Amino acid sequence: MNKQVPKIGLVSLGCPKALVDSEQILTRLRAEGYIISPSYEGADLVVVNTCGFIDAAVAESLDAIGEALKENGKVIVTGCLGAKSDVVLAAHPQVLAVTGPHAAAEVMAAVHQYLPQPHDPFESLVPPQGVKLTPKHYAYLKISEGCNHRCTFCIIPSLRGDLVSRPVGEVMQEAENLVKAGVKELLVISQDTSAYGVDVKYRSGFWGGKPIRTRMTELARALGDLGVWVRMHYVYPYPHVDEVIPLMAEGRILPYLDVPFQHASPRILKAMKRPGDIEGTLARVRAWREVCPEITIRSTFIAGFPGETEADFELLLDFLREAELDRVGCFAYSPVEGAAANALSGAVPEEVKEERVARLMALQEEISTEKLARMVGQTLTVLVDEVDEDGAIARSAADAPEIDGLVYLDEGEGLKPGDFVEVEIHDADAHDLWASRQ
Numbered sequence: 227m228n229k230q231v232p233k234i235g236l237v238s239l240g241c242p243k244a245l246v247d248s249e250q251i252l253t254r255l256r257a258e259g260y261i262i263s264p265s266y267e268g269a270d271l272v273v274v275n276t277c278g279f280i281d282a283a284v285a286e287s288l289d290a291i292g293e294a295l296k297e298n299g300k301v302i303v304t305g306c307l308g309a310k311s312d313v314v315l316a317a318h319p320q321v322l323a324v325t326g327p328h329a330a331a332e333v334m335a336a337v338h339q340y341l342p343q344p345h346d347p348f349e350s351l352v353p354p355q356g357v358k359l360t361p362k363h364y365a366y367l368k369i370s371e372g373c374n375h376r377c378t379f380c381i382i383p384s385l386r387g388d389l390v391s392r393p394v395g396e397v398m399q400e401a402e403n404l405v406k407a408g409v410k411e412l413l414v415i416s417q418d419t420s421a422y423g424v425d426v427k428y429r430s431g432f433w434g435g436k437p438i439r440t441r442m443t444e445l446a447r448a449l450g451d452l453g454v455w456v457r458m459h460y461v462y463p464y465p466h467v468d469e470v471i472p473l474m475a476e477g478r479i480l481p482y483l484d485v486p487f488q489h490a491s492p493r494i495l496k497a498m499k500r501p502g503d504i505e506g507t508l509a510r511v512r513a514w515r516e517v518c519p520e521i522t523i524r525s526t527f528i529a530g531f532p533g534e535t536e537a538d539f540e541l542l543l544d545f546l547r548e549a550e551l552d553r554v555g556c557f558a559y560s561p562v563e564g565a566a567a568n569a570l571s572g573a574v575p576e577e578v579k580e581e582r583v584a585r586l587m588a589l590q591e592e593i594s595t596e597k598l599a600r601m602v603g604q605t606l607t608v609l610v611d612e613v614d615e616d617g618a619i620a621r622s623a624a625d626a627p628e629i630d631g632l633v634y635l636d637e638g639e640g641l642k643p644g645d646f647v648e649v650e651i652h653d654a655d656a657h658d659l660w661a662s663r664q
């Protein structure tokens with residue numbers, strides 16, 4: 227490798243949205259001819275993309291910056307924690323520069339200042355789909371930045387601002403480039419996927435010479451035409467979400483909806499500034515299942531929000547029993563610096579929060595075990611993620627990468643990551659399935 231070409235390391239922390247920011251930074255670095263170093267020692271400078279969502283993430287980000295400084299010494303900080311440069315600089319005054327999230331241009335400006343751009347950029351080395359951090363067969367497709375909601379536990383709007391939707395033609399072009407490069411599954415992400423286009427009044431863009439509205443349903447339909455799996459994440463329970471369910475029933479996009487409901491007690495939802503009509507939500511879940519019986523509904527919840535009583539928590543458990551959601555995550559409430567919820571009274575003791583998380587997860591485990599047991603004997607199409615001598619690890623339409631279950635195949639011969647294969651399920655536990663090839 228050419229010793230003269232400047233080399234940059236990148237540490238990427240946080241959620242899929244931060245991962246997409248990292249990919250954009252890597253793409254621009256490669257486009258300008260920098261080499262990406264996989265180690266601290268081999269790098270001339272390190273970019274740390276941080277997360278600042280909860281206190282644990284802040285601590286992890288500060289540790290990662292400390293490690294990069296110790297191992298390399300030249301560090302640029304970006305990402306959600308970077309929006310609070312005072313916190314970063316108080317802990318690590320020696321960092322070279324600090325930028326907020328979604329700031330690839332500012333990161334590049336800082337890189338140019340401390341490690342000048344090589345003279346002969348190897349533009350042709352950058353594939354049209356950019357540089358991806360996910361395995362080659364799936365990719366996150368970020369459709370917007372920021373959020374118009376003001377959930378009281380969340381500081382994302384103050385970090386990333388109000389909703390800014392990416393032009394629909396640009397999103398479709400990126401999706402098509404990814405598919406041409408071999409991606410088999412597109413994971414649509416944003417802070418609020420259902421709000422896509424609200425900021426631009428759903429204006430029409432162009433794709434393939436035809437007008438297409440900047441709107442979730444129209445985007446989902448167009449993505450469905452690309453012939454790969456399309457999975458919708460971070461959908462807010464708005465009425466117009468009902469429109470995408472028929473697309474799932476028709477098989478155009480995956481029958482999978484990730485809707486973070488967060489709670490089910492109207493009082494707590496109100497304190498969270500989230501939609502509080504839980505009966506309406508339950509009716510909506512039932513209607514979705516009528517239109518598309520195979521739909522997988524994933525959600526996340528917060529236990530121990532300030533003011534949550536045992537009765538509120540019981541309402542949440544009742545909701546889970548009624549809704550029988552397929553995939554559920556639960557977090558103990560953790561105050562985030564700058565969040566409006568910090569001013570609410572009625573803090574729940576830590577041990578009560580943890581006990582509630584455990585109770586919720588135990589209930590969900592029962593629901594999930596029962597649901598997955600019903601899968602035994604069924605035939606499914608799965609997407610292979612990994613192959614080794616013991617078999618293969620795959621996912622079904624019901625499993626998003628990293629967060630949901632897996633399908634273990636007892637034989638992987640002739641398979642490779644990115645293959646679709648028909649399998650018959652012969653075993654199940656609370657989260658995963660075991661299967662044989664057809």
Ligand code: SF4
Nearest residue numbers: 373375377380382417
């Ligand atoms: S919808 Fe609520 S939780 Fe999600 S990013 Fe917006 S403010 Fe935060």
